Amino acid sequence: MIYLITDNTASAVPIARIPVVDYMDLYNDLCERMKHERYHVAHYFAAQVAGGGLRFYLLLLDDGESKVMISSFVPDYYSEEGLPSLTAVHPAFHPFEREIHELYGIRFNAHPWCKPLRFPFDRYDRNSTMHNYPFYEMSGSSLHEVNVGPIHAGIIEPGAFRFICNGEQVLHLEIALGYQHRGVESEMTRSTNRLRQSVLAEAVAGDSAVAHATAYAELVEKLSSRSRSTHLERERAVALELERMAMHIADTGALSMDIGFQLYQVACEALRTMTINTTQAWCGNRFGKGLIRPFGTNFPLTAETVEMIRRNVGEIRRRYNEVRCEMKESPSLLARFEQCGVVPREEMRRIGGVGQAARASGLCRDIRASHPSGVYAEDICHEPIVKRHGDVMARLMMRCREMLQSADYIEKILSAYTPLDDMPRPDYHSPLAAESLSFALVEGWRGEICHVALTDAGGRIVKYKIKDPSLHNWFALALAVRGEGISDFPICNKSFNLSYCGHDL
Amino acid sequence: MIFGKLRILHSHGRQAIPDLSRVELAERFRGRPELTLTDDMSQVEQAAAICPMGAISVSPFTLDLGRCLFCGECARCAQHNIRFTNDYRMGATRREDLVVRPGQTAVPFFEGAVRADIRRMFSRSLQLREVSAGGDASIEMELGATGNVNFDFGRFGVRFTASPRHADGLVLTGPVTSNMAEALEICYDSIPTPKLLVVCGSEACSGGLFAESRAVDRSFFERHTVDLWLPGAPTHPMTFIEAVTRLRGKASSER
Numbered sequence: 001m002i003y004l005i006t007d008n009t010a011s012a013v014p015i016a017r018i019p020v021v022d023y024m025d026l027y028n029d030l031c032e033r034m035k036h037e038r039y040h041v042a043h044y045f046a047a048q049v050a051g052g053g054l055r056f057y058l059l060l061l062d063d064g065e066s067k068v069m070i071s072s073f074v075p076d077y078y079s080e081e082g083l084p085s086l087t088a089v090h091p092a093f094h095p096f097e098r099e100i101h102e103l104y105g106i107r108f109n110a111h112p113w114c115k116p117l118r119f120p121f122d123r124y125d126r127n128s129t130m131h132n133y134p135f136y137e138m139s140g141s142s143l144h145e146v147n148v149g150p151i152h153a154g155i156i157e158p159g160a161f162r163f164i165c166n167g168e169q170v171l172h173l174e175i176a177l178g179y180q181h182r183g184v185e186s187e188m189t190r191s192t193n194r195l196r197q198s199v200l201a202e203a204v205a206g207d208s209a210v211a212h213a214t215a216y217a218e219l220v221e222k223l224s225s226r227s228r229s230t231h232l233e234r235e236r237a238v239a240l241e242l243e244r245m246a247m248h249i250a251d252t253g254a255l256s257m258d259i260g261f262q263l264y265q266v267a268c269e270a271l272r273t274m275t276i277n278t279t280q281a282w283c284g285n286r287f288g289k290g291l292i293r294p295f296g297t298n299f300p301l302t303a304e305t306v307e308m309i310r311r312n313v314g315e316i317r318r319r320y321n322e323v324r325c326e327m328k329e330s331p332s333l334l335a336r337f338e339q340c341g342v343v344p345r346e347e348m349r350r351i352g353g354v355g356q357a358a359r360a361s362g363l364c365r366d367i368r369a370s371h372p373s374g375v376y377a378e379d380i381c382h383e384p385i386v387k388r389h390g391d392v393m394a395r396l397m398m399r400c401r402e403m404l405q406s407a408d409y410i411e412k413i414l415s416a417y418t419p420l421d422d423m424p425r426p427d428y429h430s431p432l433a434a435e436s437l438s439f440a441l442v443e444g445w446r447g448e449i450c451h452v453a454l455t456d457a458g459g460r461i462v463k464y465k466i467k468d469p470s471l472h473n474w475f476a477l478a479l480a481v482r483g484e485g486i487s488d489f490p491i492c493n494k495s496f497n498l499s500y501c502g503h504d505l
Numbered sequence: 506m507i508f509g510k511l512r513i514l515h516s517h518g519r520q521a522i523p524d525l526s527r528v529e530l531a532e533r534f535r536g537r538p539e540l541t542l543t544d545d546m547s548q549v550e551q552a553a554a555i556c557p558m559g560a561i562s563v564s565p566f567t568l569d570l571g572r573c574l575f576c577g578e579c580a581r582c583a584q585h586n587i588r589f590t591n592d593y594r595m596g597a598t599r600r601e602d603l604v605v606r607p608g609q610t611a612v613p614f615f616e617g618a619v620r621a622d623i624r625r626m627f628s629r630s631l632q633l634r635e636v637s638a639g640g641d642a643s644i645e646m647e648l649g650a651t652g653n654v655n656f657d658f659g660r661f662g663v664r665f666t667a668s669p670r671h672a673d674g675l676v677l678t679g680p681v682t683s684n685m686a687e688a689l690e691i692c693y694d695s696i697p698t699p700k701l702l703v704v705c706g707s708e709a710c711s712g713g714l715f716a717e718s719r720a721v722d723r724s725f726f727e728r729h730t731v732d733l734w735l736p737g738a739p740t741h742p743m744t745f746i747e748a749v750t751r752l753r754g755k756a757s758s759e760r
């Protein structure tokens with residue numbers, strides 16, 4: 001048995017039950033399995049074990065049967081050999097192997113792209129710095145390079161982009177990140193204060209505060225024997241869908257802005273304000289910070305809040321739909337967006353793309369459908385929206401449809417919702433299972449978020465790993481701009497709107 | 506098609522807030538806290554213990570807005586001692602003014618710390634360059650929102666610009682990661698003098714959750730003087746707008 005089989009609703013698993021296999025067995029199995037679309041990697045990382053050495057953990061998702069398959073292996077740390085690289089066979093492994101290499105110096109033989117991932121402060125090779133990032137080079141008298149960043153022209157986060165162009169046409173884009181590295185994962189284990197950990201989870205990527213905080217809360221709850229009330233699950237789902245609405249509207253506006261469609265831009269700005277102000281009226285913060293906490297909530301819905309949210313969401317949905325109907329019939333908009341920045345389905349699958357970007361390319365990756373928990377496993381039977389073309393237009397239409405869908409889900413949940421007078425309050429002190437591995441999978445607005453934690457004998461979290469969907473999808477952006485005019489880069493970039501801080505941690 | 510666009514315009518209505526100085530935020534918005542001394546301070550001790558930021562001190566009883574992430578947990582622990590109001594007017598010209606004491610009903614805005622140059626040069630037009638050095642994107646979005654259809658800060662001449670060479674000042678967000686420290690320094694140097702430095706968000710003010718992280722390098726603050734400290738996680742657009750307006754000498758009333 002190579003894997004321990006569990007799912008997204010089960011409680012944490014004792015580390016002792018996770019099989020320790022021979023790397024070659026796992027390698028061979030993965031080489032075969034990953035050929036099938038139903039499998040993809042949720043996380044793959046190494047953790048130091050007491051007494052020295054490393055143990056590698058792998059979480060593989062089986063979308064076909066909603067199973068999570070966990071395996072581990074312990075390589076000989078002092079061996080000079082190196083491990084055969086999985087990336088060489090399945091590129092989807094590239095960020096994980098790069099991270100492991102960067103942190104611990106493990107060599108992956110024949111890894112085609114073993115470059116630094118984010119220059120963490122605790123990297124193995126201190127000589128590897130931002131200054132000597134090994135950018136891919138091409139030479140030729142008709143080629144030139146364009147370097148953008150780390151500081152960009154707008155109010156956004158930093159990251160370095162280097163284009164190799166032939167005239168206007170982009171031949172290659174390489175994205176070097178790490179400027180946002182704050183050490184989130186090590187801060188998660190600095191203290192056992194779970195309020196601090198919740199707040200940290202909200203700061204992983206501020207635009208996905210609800211999604212990351214939900215992942216943290218679920219992970220902690222799985223480590224405890226206490227069960228979660230369905231009321232709490234519903235309220236969390238409402239918050240998560242509100243976040244999705246707000247960000248999809250923001251991106252619709254941003255894309256309109258980039259092609260000079262001011263009417264749609266300002267309409268979306270106003271609608272986004274209305275959405276986040278709804279969240280603010282509920283919990284006091286426009287991004288939902290403070291709303292999601294383990295085991296309970298400080299802002300239980302009341303009849304008035306429910307009424308307010310339903311009214312606003314209905315209005316936003318109506319007005320957004322007006323914008324959507326106009327957009328998809330604007331010839332100049334279609335001329336810019338259609339067949340621009342195409343990522344074909346097969347490429348998306350090979351690089352392990354997730355979330356709405358993957359769905360826009362026809363690859364159905366959606367945790368709410370494939371690994372549902374809470375509301376999505378009971379009240380809502382989520383049907384993911386999938387597009388085929390994989391271009392900027394598909395990613396825009398994806399957002400439009402999902403925004404309407406989220407509004408409908410909120411209405412569905414709230415119309416049948418009777419607020420509870422004695423909602424449980426957050427609990428930061430419940431004992432957690434010892435020597436266990438706990439994970440949480442949440443479909444944020446960008447895609448699949450995966451948090452994994454390991455606890456020690458005293459039930460303290462000693463290892464915390466975070467994966468934002470951006471980790472997979474940055475590579476998709478690099479592929480999307482190949483062959484496009486460099487002036488189309490901004491709209492390609494906006495159509496993905498990936499997180500720098502979620503990637504750099 | 507034109508009808509569709511007219512319909513959008515009609516639904517959109519008028520969005521700009523006519524008078525920014527009169528904005529009141531939602532009742533639940535967590536802004537400036539008010540502290541009260543009581544005989545029994547044991548609840549404050551509990552609040553100080555749970556505060557993830559170490560923002561609360563018991564004796565003397567203070568709360569440091571430059572560290573606070575406005576999670577609101579302390580106010581639930583010590584209901585008689587700490588209460589969050591929805592007052593967003595929290596920007597200060599000196600770091601120490603962000604430390605709130607019992608009985609205080611406003612964050613002081615110390616005019617003495619405003620350089621004469623600022624009033625002389627920037628009261629009509631102010632172009633700012635934003636640099637995120639570990640900001641979590643929520644704060645960057647809030648700064649972006651200051652120029653949107655609702656707040657429209659641009660109508661008062663305050664805008665964000667792309668090139669630091671066109672800028673009159675720098676707005677810094679995030680705890681300043683080591684990996685961004687050099688780029689930040691270069692950007693700051695590229696701005697012609699006299700220049701403003703605005704520090705936006707509790708993480709930028711103190712390092713926030715990452716104050717002790719080894720991935721953070723705050724030596725920038727040893728070399729440069731800050732003109733405006735803005736707390737918040739993220740800083741609300743109104744906090745930014747109110748404080749920058751005051752800094753330019755444009756505020757119509759006292760706090």
Ligand code: SF4
Nearest residue numbers: 556573574576577579
């Ligand atoms: S609201 Fe501020 S002071 Fe209070 S516990 Fe949270 S971070 Fe600490």
